[in-house]
Amino acid sequence: DEPILKVNNLHVTFSTYGGTVQAVRGVDFHLNKGETLAIVGESGCGKSVTSNAIMRLIPDPPGKITAGNIYFKGVDLTKLSEKKMRAIRGVDISMIFQDPMTALNPTLTIGTQLTEGLRQHQKVSKEKAIEKAIDIMEVVGIPNPKERLKQYPHQFSGGMRQRIVIAMALICEPELLIADEPTTALDVTIQAQILELFETIQKATGVSIILITHDLGVVAKIADRIAVMYAGKIIETGNNRDIFYQPQHPYTKGLLNSVPRLDLAGEKLEPIEGTPPDLFSPPKGCPFAARCPYVMEVCNKVFPVQTEYTDSHHVNCWLQDERAKSLLATIANE
Ligand code: SF4
Numbered sequence: 001d002e003p004i005l006k007v008n009n010l011h012v013t014f015s016t017y018g019g020t021v022q023a024v025r026g027v028d029f030h031l032n033k034g035e036t037l038a039i040v041g042e043s044g045c046g047k048s049v050t051s052n053a054i055m056r057l058i059p060d061p062p063g064k065i066t067a068g069n070i071y072f073k074g075v076d077l078t079k080l081s082e083k084k085m086r087a088i089r090g091v092d093i094s095m096i097f098q099d100p101m102t103a104l105n106p107t108l109t110i111g112t113q114l115t116e117g118l119r120q121h122q123k124v125s126k127e128k129a130i131e132k133a134i135d136i137m138e139v140v141g142i143p144n145p146k147e148r149l150k151q152y153p154h155q156f157s158g159g160m161r162q163r164i165v166i167a168m169a170l171i172c173e174p175e176l177l178i179a180d181e182p183t184t185a186l187d188v189t190i191q192a193q194i195l196e197l198f199e200t201i202q203k204a205t206g207v208s209i210i211l212i213t214h215d216l217g218v219v220a221k222i223a224d225r226i227a228v229m230y231a232g233k234i235i236e237t238g239n240n241r242d243i244f245y246q247p248q249h250p251y252t253k254g255l256l257n258s259v260p261r262l263d264l265a266g267e268k269l270e271p272i273e274g275t276p277p278d279l280f281s282p283p284k285g286c287p288f289a290a291r292c293p294y295v296m297e298v299c300n301k302v303f304p305v306q307t308e309y310t311d312s313h314h315v316n317c318w319l320q321d322e323r324a325k326s327l328l329a330t331i332a333n334e
């Protein structure tokens with residue numbers, strides 16, 4: 001089957017007074033129907049910019065998609081007019097952000113906010129919209145939906161508010177749901193419940209999900225595949241088992257070492273030392289070289305090509321690539 005989403009060679013820049021930030025530098029990935037892909041990396045790695053680009057929510061200026069294609073069901077979103085994109089946004093592709101409060105209007109009832117998108121995009125009657133709102137509130141686990149429709153956001157707990165935001169994103173029955181750090185603002189128990197909710201929703205609706213997070217621990221249970229981003233590039237992709245049991249990239253290994261583990265309670269976590277490179281002038285070689293304990297001469301000179309470690313598992317690291325040796329020889333002869 002054709003993937004529902006295919007991103008090819010995506011580049012996004014932001015112009016600032018200090019120069020041009022190369023926020024996303026040639027990102028490729030795909031998402032199969034009904035699958036959950038997690039995009040993981042530190043803040044500033046380009047993961048949110050990538051998801052905003054899919055939604056065509058990059059403010060231009062100062063932002064710009066400078067190259068690449070984003071195929072959603074075969075249609076290149078980068079080529080669509082804003083008008084056509086508006087018909088897709090919130091309907092075929094929905095997005096959930098980190099802070100539920102900013103997504104909700106404090107002055108409108110939950111019922112009004114839930115039915116707004118439906119009424120606007122699908123021209124359904126008020127009665128039908130309310131019916132659908134009640135259904136979706138049940139799916140996301142909000143008790144007494146009929147009564148609660150009449151209430152305002154401040155009458156709900158943080159976790160319940162995030163459920164409402166998720167319900168809003170789902171009410172038009174999107175095929176793709178993008179969740180950018182959807183649990184970061186919530187406490188740990190509620191986080192787990194919301195993550196479980198994504199699984200429930202996927203089973204109930206078949207929606208394909210992109211989950212953006214800085215926390216590999218969050219995705220361990222629910223991601224089918226994982227793409228690790230660093231300095232505007234994807235540096236390792238694989239299925240859940242590949243990434244958690246056979247990580248190949250030193251950065252991915254570092255991320256895993258900084259995930260709290262129940263079985264190692266009390267042991268000190270090892271965060272990765274150093275900081276990512278400046279994306280005003282990114283290094284031409286491996287962007288992780290300055291922090292990498294295995295750095296070799298070739299790493300500083302040439303960006304590592306993608307190695308197919310297995311069919312499902314790809315990594316951009318010279319340690320994993322036979323070609324590194326011959327490349328180094330070529331460089332030495334130059
Ligand atoms: Fe480290 Fe080199 Fe691999 Fe980059 S390419 S992660 S510097 S070994």
Ligand code: MG
Nearest residue numbers: 043047048180
């Ligand atoms: Mg972000």
